[in-house]
Amino acid sequence: MSSKQANTDAQVPDPEVRPVGGTEHSWCRAVPGGTGVTVLALLLSKPPNLALLQNALDNLQVSHPILRSKLHFDSTTNIYSFVTPATPHVQIQPFDLASTAEIIRRLADPSVSPFHLIVEHEMEQNSWRDNAETAVMFASVYDLSGEEWVVVLRLHTGACDRTAAAAVLRELLGLVGGGTGRELGGKSKVNLGVEDCIPSGKTNKPFWARGVDMLGYSLNSFRLANLNFLDVDSPRRSQFLRLQMNLDETNRFLACCKSRGIGVCGALAAAGLIAACASKNLPDDQWEKYAVVTLIDCRPDLEPSFNSHGLGFYHSAILNTHDIRGGEKLWELANRTYMSFVNAKKSSKHFTDMADLNFLMCRAIENPGLTPSSSLRTSLISVFEDPVIDNSTEMHREIGLEDYVGCASAHGVGPSMAIFETIRDGQLNCPCVYPSPLHSREQVQGLVDDMKRILVDASSCEDGES
Structure with a gap:
């Protein structure tokens, strides 16, 4: 040399x-x-x-x-x-x-x-x-x-x-x-993982409590209902559909959420539960237990805290189960789903249960038979605590931006439908990802259409009872 x-x-x-x-x-x-x-x-x-x-x-x-x-x-x-x-x-x-x-x-x-x-x-x-x-x-x-x-x-x-x-x-x-690439400040190291940034004491859980929770998660998984499976054997891929509302529909929906102190995630989850249960045409007195996973951006609560420019994976999850039968009112169920999430978050379950849920996720990957019909479905639906809010700018029009989508695949372990909530230019625009052919496009389109109808109808009721 x-x-x-x-x-x-x-x-x-x-x-x-x-x-x-x-x-x-x-x-x-x-x-x-x-x-x-x-x-x-x-x-x-x-x-x-x-x-x-x-x-x-x-x-x-x-x-x-x-x-x-x-x-x-x-x-x-x-x-x-x-x-x-x-x-x-x-x-x-x-x-x-x-x-x-x-x-x-x-x-x-x-x-x-x-x-x-x-x-x-x-x-x-x-x-x-x-x-x-x-x-x-x-x-x-x-x-x-x-x-x-x-x-x-x-x-x-x-x-x-x-x-x-x-x-x-x-x-x-x-x-x-901007027309030219602006110079950004460079760094040499990748940020720490989320576990290394959780404040001291937030993950503490007595050994017996951890055991009880793990047992509860495991036993509940066998009792959970799902959206009907159409093809459990064929190779899978991810497909998506969009849940969209126009400006007027979105404004009414957001106003109803705000007046009731319910997050968008709670209302979307409730609509999904009602629509899924209704798709089965069950007797009104028959109950089913469904799981909802809510994903939380932990950045503001970490030490050191990160803003949105701190790239990496800093989300955690809270899994709640809900007993559903036909005839639920949207806002009543939305309040129940949202408050169960809020109370779990107040108890720091997104930190104390982080390792447990990660372990169970890996166990499901290793042993698909632990999930219904070996489907790898761990919940009916997943939502994010807060929607991404985006407003187009003149710069977007200058580059000819007509549309965009941000989502992630979900045909391995995961929910029957993963909702990526976005409010774009004041309008709800949510990619909904699902595993195909476990579920079909026609089946999920029917579910999404039903969810939108439920949300729009409930947001239009002046008496607030729906």
Whole structure:
């Protein structure tokens, strides 16, 4: 080796390495099976400037080291680690008109748009299924027709939760919409895992209480009802539909939530429970027990606390079960579902039960037979505590942004329907992801339509009894 080559090699710092935490580990186990492939997709009416887009991605990777990281699995120790090189490495993969047309042809479904099909196609691209070391982020550009283009970021959920994904989307649009890539302050290290940032004492739980809770979670899982399964044997993929309201419907809905002190998540969960129960045409006196998982962004409660730009996975979950029969009123049930969540959060169950739920998630992955019909369904529905609120800007129109979707796959372990609540320009716009063909598009469309009808009707009642 020449002295010049040796000097060049010496200037390249070694990658930073951090073993994953407990919650990150559970996602490393879940993603290869099909749950946790996060997709951010932008539909553009103007051709993207690939050089500008690549520069924006480079800036994002410099500013957020986890985006330039790779997930490494050591088979001798069964430990996953984030391996973070000093420089950006993610490159855009372009798909020309012919390549995109072939993908659309293979997925042909006249009930949804080509943009919709590309989002579902990306959720199926599981780069983490078999590789020992794989990047946490991938970027692609699809030419739909010579008049529309789709820009997609695909991320590992263990490295980028819903809050982080929304922040990445905002920063990316800012960098691309500004005309030039602005320089962002760079860091060399990935942030700590959520378990290392929980305030002292918040995870404390007596041994006997932990045992009782674990037993309760396990026993309840055998008693839970689900949306009817259509095909439990065929290979699965994630599909999605949208629950949408117009501006007037959304305003009335949000006003009803506010006047009753009920979060949007509680109302959506209640509507889902009522619609699922109604889809079975059960006798009015027959009860069923359903599970709802509510995901909480823990960033404000951590030490050190993170804002939305602290990328990584910092969500936790609270699982509540509810006995449902036909005839429930929306706001009465919404109050019950929301208050059970609020009381559990006040008791810090999102911290004390974090390890328990991660353990049970991994157990279900290892032993699908522990779930109904080996479906890997752990709840009927999952919601987020707070919706993402986004208002379009003139900058978005300048780059030709026509539509966008942010969601994650859920055809491995998870709910029958994962709702990603978003209020966009004052209108409710929620991607709802489900496992197909365990559930069909027609079946879930009926459920979503029923949920919307329930929410709109209840928000329109002046007497407030619905």
